Amino acid sequence: MIELQGLTKTFRQKDGTEVHAVNAVDMKVEEGEICVFLGPSGCGKTTTLKMINRLITPSGGRVLVNGEDTAQVDEVTLRRHIGYVIQQIGLFPNMTIEENITVVPRLLGWDRKRCRERARELMSMVALDPNRYLTRYPRELSGGQQQRIGVIRALAADPPVLLMDEPFGAVDPINRESIQNEFFQMQRQLKKTVIMVSHDIDEAIKLADKVAVFRGGRLVQFDHPDTLLAHPADDFVSAFTGQDSTLKRLLLVRAGDAATPARTVPTHTSLERALALMDDADARYLTLTDAGGRAIGYLRRRDARAAGGVAGDWLKAFSTTAAPDENLRVVLSRMYEFNASWLPVIDADGAYLGEVTQDSIAEYLSSGRSRGRLPNAGAIVSPAVAAAA
Structure with missing residues (x-):
């Protein structure tokens, strides 16, 4: 702290x-x-x-x-x-990449084996092959690669x-x-x-x-x-x-933040009952759940007007869904990709957490709430x- x-x-x-x-x-x-x-x-x-x-x-x-x-x-x-990283990188040109990374650990008295293991561990974190790069010099690396070394060098002694x-x-x-x-x-x-x-x-x-x-x-x-x-x-x-x-x-903002509650019914619900629920909520669709309570699709109002049967007979699979921790930029992009006005928000266990719509996103952003x-x-x-x- x-x-x-x-x-x-x-x-x-x-x-x-x-x-x-x-x-x-x-x-x-x-x-x-x-x-x-x-x-x-x-x-x-x-x-x-x-x-x-x-x-x-x-x-x-x-x-x-x-x-x-x-x-x-x-x-x-x-x-x-305290690790320190600067814009100019500041690698020592006369030292190998391994020597650059392990400057502070060596000053702190780490042995050679421990230094090398730490350098290899950090190189893997920035997707640079230690077998290929540790023996090279800074001039042999691109600017982006040098910057990566500058970052992990600051982390070498685990500050x-x-x-x-x-x-x-x-x-x-x-x-x-x-x-x-x-x-x-x-x-x-x-x-x-x-x-x-x-x-x-x-x-x-x-x-x-x-x-x-x-x-x-x-x-x-x-x-x-x-x-x-x-x-x-x-x-x-x-x-x-x-x-x-x-x-x-x-x-x-996450999808879970902007999601609004929405009614769900099991697939065995009668179409008459499902239609009444949609009429009460002035909704065009209703999310359906399986016996375990997991959201598996939805029922459209126009399909519910068909005579007889249960909601599951007219189940339509979700074209796409949103996870609660996905940001709204990803969610909106997916909406446009699938030409959808709403997405169900479903967690990793299949639990239905509500729905996110273009209106609910606009409402959240203009409401004064913030994360x-x-x-x-x-x-x-x-x-x-x-x-x-």
Whole structure:
């Protein structure tokens, strides 16, 4: 866990005036979370990042890592236990890839066998064949491959905290997306506490558990990405997230969030009864379940008007379904692919959780609800910001 308490950095200019590069920042990033720092150039996000491992010495406030004040820890020891990734990668050109990956483990006294095993393990996480690449030098790798090595090098000594300063910014869009996906999968396995500086709102939405937006050295908003998009703290945040912020939310909201309850009946229900239920709800279809209560298809109203029989006689199989944890962007894409106005939401055990429709998606996005909204219903800002408001 990383906690910043009133963190401040002041620089004195040649004329004697002082400039607050970072002004009284308070925030807490829980263990295993990814927090992305966002904001325009010169807003203080990189300075804040570098104060965490004391590459820049704070002028005031404290940084706590797992409850320990970093000011009380030897700088070299602190940095060896915090992974650090930079945009320029910074691989040593005279070292092999294996030597680059194991720089910190070797400084910590790991033996050669343990270092090699760790390097091979990490290489497999980014889909690089260790037999092929460990003995190569950085110049023999592509830019995307070098960036992958830069990321796993920071993880080599298994640090609990990882700091990343625009780690994917210099990579082409295709490689960037691939590396982001690989990093996200690694994070799901390793559960590091990560703080990442970025200028890309889409990257923050994709990767972050929390987003911190900076402006002029102040923390303007600190929230779950969906809440940031749904409830920007001010016009600056709103402009920064973009005019398509509602569409961006499709990546964050799950089908289970936007699903609405819908009646189900077993297949042995009479058509007369099924039709009455649809008439009562003004519905064009009714989901049917098997003897175990699992959703297996649906009945159309026009079919229910047929004389006699039971609902199962007119069962139509679902053309496609949605899982509760699928994001709405995937769900909408599937709706258009199958020309469907609704999808049943069915979990891995076949349980029917409701249905998601184009109307229910629009209702959710316009309702004011958001995923992961932090306490106090919105932005968490530094006391200095609150006082200035």
